[in-house]
Amino acid sequence: xxxxxxxxxxxxxxxxxxxxxxxxxxxxxxxxxxxxxxxxxxxxxxxxxxxxxxxxxxxxxxxxxxxxxxxxxxxxxxxxxxxxxxxxxxxxxxxxxxxxxxxxxxxxxxxxxxxxxxxxxxxxxxxxxxxxxxxxxxxxxxxxxxxxxxxxxxxxxxxxxxxxxxxxxxxxxxxxxxxxxxxxxxxxxxxxxxxxxxxxxxxxxxxxxxxxxxxxxxxxxxxxxxxxxxxxxxxxxxxxxxxxxxxxxxxxxxxxxxxxxxxxxxxxxxxxxxxxxxxxxxxxxxxxxxxxxxxxxxxxxxxxxxxxxxxxxxxxxxxxxxxxxxxxxxxxxxxxxxxxxxxxxxxxxxxxxxxxxxxxxxxxxxxxxxxxxxxxxxxxxxxxxxxxxxxxxxxxxxxxxxxxxxxxxxxxxxxxxxxxxxxxxxxxxxxxxxxxxxxxxxxxxxxxxxxxxxxxxxxxxx
Amino acid sequence: xxxxxxxxxxxxxxxxxxxxxxxxxxxxxxxxxxxxxxxxxxxxxxxxxxxxxxxxxxxxxxxxxxxxxxxxxxxxxxxxxxxxxxxxxxxxxxxxxxxxxxxxxxxxxxxxxxxxxxxxxxxxxxxxxxxxxxxxxxxxxxxxxxxxxxxxxxxxxxxx
Numbered sequence: 318x319x320x321x322x323x324x325x326x327x328x329x330x331x332x333x334x335x336x337x338x339x340x341x342x343x344x345x346x347x348x349x350x351x352x353x354x355x356x357x358x359x360x361x362x363x364x365x366x367x368x369x370x371x372x373x374x375x376x377x378x379x380x381x382x383x384x385x386x387x388x389x390x391x392x393x394x395x396x397x398x399x400x401x402x403x404x405x406x407x408x409x410x411x412x413x414x415x416x417x418x419x420x421x422x423x424x425x426x427x428x429x430x431x432x433x434x435x436x437x438x439x440x441x442x443x444x445x446x447x448x449x450x451x452x453x454x455x456x457x458x459x460x461x462x463x464x465x466x467x468x469x470x471x472x473x474x475x476x477x478x479x480x481x482x483x484x485x486x487x488x489x490x491x492x493x494x495x496x497x498x499x500x501x502x503x504x505x506x507x508x509x510x511x512x513x514x515x516x517x518x519x520x521x522x523x524x525x526x527x528x529x530x531x532x533x534x535x536x537x538x539x540x541x542x543x544x545x546x547x548x549x550x551x552x553x554x555x556x557x558x559x560x561x562x563x564x565x566x567x568x569x570x571x572x573x574x575x576x577x578x579x580x581x582x583x584x585x586x587x588x589x590x591x592x593x594x595x596x597x598x599x600x601x602x603x604x605x606x607x608x609x610x611x612x613x614x615x616x617x618x619x620x621x622x623x624x625x626x627x628x629x630x631x632x633x634x635x636x637x638x639x640x641x642x643x644x645x646x647x648x649x650x651x652x653x654x655x656x657x658x659x660x661x662x663x664x665x666x667x668x669x670x671x672x673x674x675x676x677x678x679x680x681x682x683x684x685x686x687x688x689x690x691x692x693x694x695x696x697x698x699x700x701x702x703x704x705x706x707x708x709x710x711x712x713x714x715x716x717x718x719x720x721x722x723x724x725x726x727x728x729x730x731x732x733x734x735x736x737x738x739x740x741x742x743x744x745x746x747x748x749x750x751x752x753x754x755x756x757x758x759x760x761x762x763x764x765x766x767x768x769x770x771x772x773x774x775x776x777x778x779x
Numbered sequence: 780x781x782x783x784x785x786x787x788x789x790x791x792x793x794x795x796x797x798x799x800x801x802x803x804x805x806x807x808x809x810x811x812x813x814x815x816x817x818x819x820x821x822x823x824x825x826x827x828x829x830x831x832x833x834x835x836x837x838x839x840x841x842x843x844x845x846x847x848x849x850x851x852x853x854x855x856x857x858x859x860x861x862x863x864x865x866x867x868x869x870x871x872x873x874x875x876x877x878x879x880x881x882x883x884x885x886x887x888x889x890x891x892x893x894x895x896x897x898x899x900x901x902x903x904x905x906x907x908x909x910x911x912x913x914x915x916x917x918x919x920x921x922x923x924x925x926x927x928x929x930x931x932x933x934x935x936x937x938x939x
Contacts (some may be wrong), residue, residue, distance in 0.1 A: 367842070369840045369841070372840060379886035379887060380878070380883055380886055380887050381839050381840065381841070381843035381844055382832070382837050382839035382843055382844070382875065382878060382881065382887075383837065383838055383883065384836055384837055384838070384883075385836045385837060385838055386836075387838075388838035396844075455861060558928075564901055768866075
C-alpha cells in the first residue's frame with residue numbers, strides 16, 4: 318500500500334467517530350487523498366477474511382451460514398476489536414500507517430488481546446468498587462452492583478460480542494461515560510462509580526443515609542425507589558456545609574443555617590456565584606484530604622454541573638431543592654405504637670359501656686384508659702357511641718400530638734408545607750364522617766398559635 | 780464517497796470466480812453418476828443462492844453448502860442431467876429455509892444427510908414433498924427438542 322505524506326493532510330481526531338473508528342478513519346483519509354480506493358478495498362477484503370475465520374469459530378465449523386443479524390453482530394464485534402487497537406495508537410496518522418503496513422487479521426488479534434485484558438482489568442476494578450460500596454437502601458445502586466455489573470462481566474464475550482453493552486445498569490452516574498459501547502464503556506462506568514464511592518467513603522454512612530432521607534422528604538418521594546445519584550447529593554451538601562464553615566465531613570445543614578445561606582447567596586451578584594462555588598470546592602478537596610488526581614478531576618467535572626444547577630435554582634428561587642436541609646426527627650408516637658390492637662371482645666365491651674347513658678367526661682376517661690392505638694381510636698370514633706358533645710370533650714383531653722395525628726388522617730393527600738396555614742386547609746376539607754366534622758369544628762376554634770404548633774407536628778409526621 | 784466504506788455483507792465482496800471454480804470442481808465426483816455442471820450452470824446456481832440468502836435473511840461465505848449438497852445429492856437416483864441444476868437450486872432453498880426454522884440447531888451435514896435420506900426414501904425425488912411434508916416432521920421434532928431421538932428411530936428403520 319502507498320504511504321502518503323501526512324504533514325500536508327493532517328487527520329483531525331475530532332472529525333473521527335470513536336464508536337465507528339475504522340470506517341470514519343478510512344472515509345476521512347480517502348477524502349483527504351491519504352489512501353487509495355484500491356487500498357480501502359484491500360482492507361475491506363481482509364476484514365471479510367477475518368469474518369470468515371470468526372464465523373468458522375462461531376459455528377464450530379458445523380455451519381457455513383448464519384442469519385444476517387448474527388453476521389452483522391459478528392462484524393460489529395470484529396470492528397470493535399480493530400477500533401480498540403487503532404484507538405490505542407497515538408494519532409489517526411499512526412492508525413492509518415498501521416492499516417497500511419499490517420494485515421487486518423493482525424490488527425484484529427492485537428485488538429482482541431486489548432479487549433480481553435480490559436475485561437480482566439474491569440473485573441478487578443469491579444471487585445474494588447464492590448468492596449467500597451456505600452451502605453444504602455437505594456435499589457438502583459444495589460441492583461447495579463449486585464446483579465447488573467457481575468452479570469455483564471460473567472457473560473461478556475470478547476470474541477463474538479465485543480461491542481455488546483447489554484447489561485441491567487440502572488444507577489445513573491454524576492457524569493456521562495465517554496465510551497458508549499462494550500467493555501470499554503463498562504470499564505469507564507465502574508471507574509467513575511469507584512471514584513464516587515471513594516468520595517462518599519469520607520462521610521459517615523449514617524450521615525449519607527440521613528441526607529438521602531431528607532432528600533426524599535424534600536421531594537416527597539420514597540427515595541430508595543428512585544434513580545438518584547448519591548455522589549451528587551452528598552457532594553452538593555458537602556459544598557454548602559463548607560460554605561457555612563462547618564467541618565468538611567458534615568452533610569447535615571439545619572433549617573436556620575439553610576435559610577441563612579440562601580439569603581447570603583440570593584444577595585450575591587449571579588456573576589460571582591461560579592467563583593464562590595469553585596473556591597468552596599477547592600476548600601472541600603483540601604479539607605477532605607483528597608490527593609488522588611483522578612478523583613479531583615471527577616470532582617471538578619461535578620463542580621461545573623453544580624454551578625449550573627445553583628445558578629438555575631437562584632434564578633428560579635428553588636435553592637431549597639438543591640440545598641437539602643434537615644428535617645426534625647420523625648416523631649415516634651410511642652404510646653400509640655407500642656401497644657397491640659384491642660381484642661374484638663374488649664373492643665365490643667368498651668363500645669357497650671360507651672353506649673350507656675354516662676356523661677362525656679366519663680366516656681373520655683373510658684376511651685383514654687382503654688385505647689392505645691390510632692386504629693382503635695378511630696374505630697371507637699366511628700362506632701356510633703358518641704354524640705357531638707362527647708367528641709368535643711374527648712378532643713379537649715387530647716394533646717397536640719394526638720390531634721395532629723387525627724388531623725393528618727382526614728387530610729392525607731395534602732402536600733404539607735408551611736406556606737398554607739392549617740386554618741385555610743381545614744376550611745376547604747370535606748368531612749365524610751361525624752368525627753371528622755367534629756374535629757374540624759374543634760380545630761377551627763383553636764388559636765392560630767396553637768394551630769401553628771399542630772401544623773408543625775403534622776409536617777414532621779407526614 | 781461515504782458509502783465506500785460500508786462493511787455490508789454481500790456476495791459481491793467475495794471472489795465470484797473462485798466460488799464458481801469450487802462448484803465446478805464437484806464434477807469430479809458427480810461425473811461418476813453421469814452428472815456435470817458447466818460454468819453457466821454454476822453461475823445460475825450462485826445467482827440463485829444470492830437471491831435465496833437475501834430473501835431468507837442469511838449470510839454465507841465462499842461456496843458454503845453448495846458443494847456439500849452436490850456431493851451428497853449427485854448419488855440420488857432421482858436426479859438426472861436434465862433436472863440437475865433446478866433440483867440443486869430447490870434443495871439450496873429448502874436447506875436455508877430449514878436452517879432458519881431450526882434456528883441453526885442442526886449442523887449443515889446433519890441437515891443435508893437428513894434431506895437426502897427423506898428425498899430418496901419418502902419423496903421419490905420431489906423437493907415439494909420434502910419441504911411440505913417430510914421436513915415439517917423434522918422441524919416439529921426439533922422444536923420439541925426430539926430431533927435426535929427421531930433421527931435415531933429413522934436410521935434404525937432405514938437399516939432394517
